[in-house]
Amino acid sequence: MRKRIISTALSAGLLLGLAPCAHLLAQDTLTLQDTLKVRMVEADSLVKVMRMVSGKEIFIAVPAGDESVYTVMEPLGKWVGVAYEKLSGGGYVITKHGERTYLMKGNTIKADLPLAYFQKESRQSDQQVAVRTEEALYLNKVYEIGDEHHRSTASKVTINGHVRDVASGEAVPGISVIDKKTGSYSITDNYGAWRLTLPTGGNTLSFSGFPMEDMDLEVIVYNTGTLEVNMKEKVTTIKEASVSAEAIAYHRSAKMGLEKIQFDRIKKIPAAFGESDLIKAVLALPGVQSVGEASSGFNVRGGSVDQNLILLNDGVIFNPNHIFGIFSAFNSEVISGADLYKSSIPAQYGGRISSVLDIRTRDGNSKKVTGSLGLGLLTSRLELEGPIVKDKTTFILGGRTTYSNWILGLLPEDSSYHGGKTSFQDLNASVTHKFSTRSTLSVYGYYSRDKFSFSSNTDFKYSNLGYSARFRQLIGDLTTMEVSAGRSEYDNVVNSDMDYDFGAYTYKAFIGQTWGKLQFKHQFSLHNTLVAGFDANHYSLLPGTMVPYGAMSGIREKALPSQGAIEGSVFVNDTWDIGERLSLDFGLRYGMFYRFKDEGIAGGKFYHAPELRFSGKYSFRDDLTFKAGFNTLRQNIHLITNTSTISPMDSWHLSSPDIRPQDGYQVAGGVYYSPMPNVDLSLEAYFKRYRNALDYKSGATLIMNEQLSDELIPILGQSFGVELMAKKTVGKLNGWVSYTYSRALLRDTREISQFPINGGNWYNAPHDKPHSLKVAANYKFTHRYSASMNVEYATGRPITVPIGTYWYGGMRRIAYSDRNSHRIEDYFRLDLAMNVEPGHYLRQLAHMSFTFGVYNVTARKNAYSVYYTIDSFSSTGVPEGYKISVFAYPIPYINLNLVF
């Protein structure tokens, strides 16, 4: 049964609209033969007139979304009867109890208890009673869940619902829902869904979380039911204490190493040229590093860049950056948030051994068409969203483009990049349809393209393409089913040696992944939830093709054999709360990978192994918790690179008879303490070890190499660290401070006769930065004005330096030290920004917000790369050192965002 609550404004309007009728009815001269004309009114308004005409108590429950209108023009004596007929024709069932008449769609009211109501089997009949859904918008109101006349005999029942933004109708993830009576809690998932088991009777539910304004709702629980909650965005500074979703995650959940990044927080972190950036927000978290500013990818707890699974609406993104790392591939205007799993990776994720970054886009405003236009110094973006069918079907469309060639053209002529060109575009599109509150279908699409050249000799292009669909269905009250499928593709093209006609060529590489996933989540009880399912992937790779470029080229066409594989996994994950203090999370994933036979190579290769995921927590008190976890993971796909960052020449390869899957484990433990509401302190330590990661022999040819495995070295990797973090999630001042001490080491385990790297000793990974300090802070002066600060300090990354020079082959050559045995200077950067939000003028058609700030305020010339050159015919023998700084000066920026 659905009872619709009509807003005050709407009610007033309807009453005003019916005023003439009321006046008519009041006239003493109205007879039974006079025709009463009521035209095009909704059902509840019609019932109001029926009440006035008949003088009887008539009640109606109009389902949400039912905007049917009725016209009744009959003599007064017949008018009420005809009105009943019209409503009956509209699907309403009329039930009379005494003097009261009830009209409902699809259900009836039973005044008598069924026979054997008090017997055990009666619990079954409780579930057969239609679930009643409430929609909550107002605080000063008591909401009834379930049917008052069919109260459950169980002491506790399960209720569920969604939290949505009242303005846009979009789901709001990360909202904590706590029952103040029992302390049971839930956190809304990416669909805004929550579920609680509550005692019947009166309860107070507290809804809180950034960026919404806290709500406490009084509810009376009669039976199972749904409570759809609409929250509004916080405008004024919150003063009262409330428990944040982060604090819940710390002290209630056994998961550790999970960072939740939300859309509004992404926008507050200053970034180069003012472009709010998801990857920059990720890099501000402890345990996440990059090798430098202009570097694609990131490193999580010592893992390499290809060991991170980056998902956009369940589809894999192979290169998450534009313009060599300055911008990420994700348009922050369409992103709702992201979850970064650094250690306790749930069993439903697999395929990479270091981390998972799960990114979701928004569904779009379900109330009206809105959008935003962003203008920056290097990029512009346009975003449109809105309902196709109000409150049912929504779309969101976002696009970005860049016009950065002007800045390269202004570089000095002696700069290597003068006259270079670079550009990118990306496009996000999605359509979401809600069949009901219990089932949703979403379709997504994503495309990005990059193109750049720094000289007349070479130009690079790469693109990501992804499309997917996801169907989500609530089965009963306790089970959720989610099925999704899609395809992800990544290709890169390089045109090189264009100055030497005879040797000019075009190199291409491609990877495509078709995937499907089916997952069930079932809540056995308040304390036990099970997730199970399976997923499958089909990989198709072209590791490299080379074709002539230009009519004069003598290059022969060559293509490395294509690679193909299928990968499937079954997984199960159980979360079990044992009492108030202890929670355990067990997960098991079994992965199978079959690499098809390449052309000309005999036999395929089958790899399979289980992966264990376990974590547990013990809360000494409500504000003090200890957690520990152990994960094993495997990876069947490898990025082949010999540079410190992802380069356009890199290609992906699948495990094979010669290239074994990477596998590893991580052990982690942590202490979490919340000394006061909304202030969370954490100390996490971890140790990781993995094998079969790939490094390369000195001078290896990684491009177009049919015997690639001869050039690669299986490497043992090891990393460990301690992460300290203090976080304040709400209030005028919010943000976090973190310090991490960590090491990332590699070792070549070949025999000494094979000249292993650094003699077979442990050596620093390219992303090893022992000390890291990060501060991300935001201060709200008023609801319109806020300031943001970002500070980052890290030990300089390892490099290999010259130890001498010598003549060889008629030229002076440089001899180098052991790999990564030295370090560049430490990295430090301070960014400041001022944010001006739009005024909340309801009548204004568009709202403009500004962000202006300075990136790298202290003008530190952080070294991205250090290299040495020597005049080949030099007689002095000392190489000259140079460092490249990507942002060598303070970069002021302004970003204008127009929301309409």
Add this chain to the structure above:
Amino acid sequence: MKASFSKHIAVSGRWASALLLLTLLSTVHSCIYPYEADLNETDPVLIVEGELAIGDISTFTMSLMNGFSRNSEPVQGVDAQVEDEDGNIVLRSIESSYPRYSDRLGFGYGSGNMAMLDSRDLSPRGKYRVRLKVLSGSAQGEYVTPLMEATLPPVIDSISYHKPPKGSQEKTMYVAVSFHADADSDRYYNVTYVETWRHFSLVYTDSWYDEVNNVVEMEGWDNPEYICYGHNGPIVRNISTEYMSENKIVNYPIIYINEDERKISDIYKVSVRVRSIPPDTYRYWKSLDDVSQVTGDLFSPIPSSVRGNITKVGDPSVMVLGNIGASVESTLTRYVNSYKLSFYRTPNSLYTKMDEGTVDDAEKCADPESWPVMYATNLRPYEAKFSEMSGQYLYHTWIPAWCLNCMTFGGTPLKPEDWNPVFD
């Protein structure tokens, strides 16, 4: 709505323009800066350079790399031998003495750091191992290569000279090499070239100053520093036809020459040797080039030490730099003279500099008392000034001595033993 939008965009445009200018001023600087690293010293590292040249004389040169505080120094006392696949010694070092230089051996070889073997009779079908010995010093010990199969060379089709098109502003020409091999041969090559050239001093004169008698003579001077021979190389280039449709290289540029380089002012010679190399050797040379030259790019490979194929007997962990292969080489030499090349332009700056140092003062130049002083200050008699009136030579102008010395432009008056210009 339209008016509201326009207003917003106009306001935002003003803000954007102001900060755009500020950003331009702050960002348009080069982002490459000098970097002084704390470069540690290293223990001496042995460097071995050479090739087992089947059908020719083989040389192996050894030196020690000492880090930055000291230059590399030759290793004194080396010996070499070649063994076949059964371990039998098939070649031993020979004595050598080369007072002049040649394209292969360079200048003054025959000193203690070079071992030489006569490999002219070695079979190109065999497999060989080279064993080197350092008899004393910090690198004392034996060093050995793996067993190597000799590779057969490609055929050098041509050495060609390529000037910029007529009317072009370009002032650089290049020398290119073309060669080919069987389709099923290895596709990796080393191209080694040596440049040798003859050039003259800036100007020529028969006049000379007799220091003993304090007399300026007008003829009879055989200026020993009038003709010089310059030399550059051997320099090795790494080329692959792996991605080519044919096992063939056409007009691959190996040397770039500017129009004012002295080497093309008279007779210029290029000697090219091409040999086929195995993939491991190609990778070695490629990585040498990469870590020494192709660096600093955003996507450059991470540099690392490049070992070759030489290991120390008894301790393979000892670092030895260098790669030795066994190969038969193809060679081609080409001479070209300046007249035919028609590209060289003497820089005007040279004559300007000469004029600035010239003394053309009649009184001074005609006064024998000033000649010793002028001679001592590196001036030399050049051009005799003739008087039509008197029918006599009045005096000589005196010019800086460097104008009459070909070594001003490098090289040596020592003629290479294999200098034998034959023109096409």
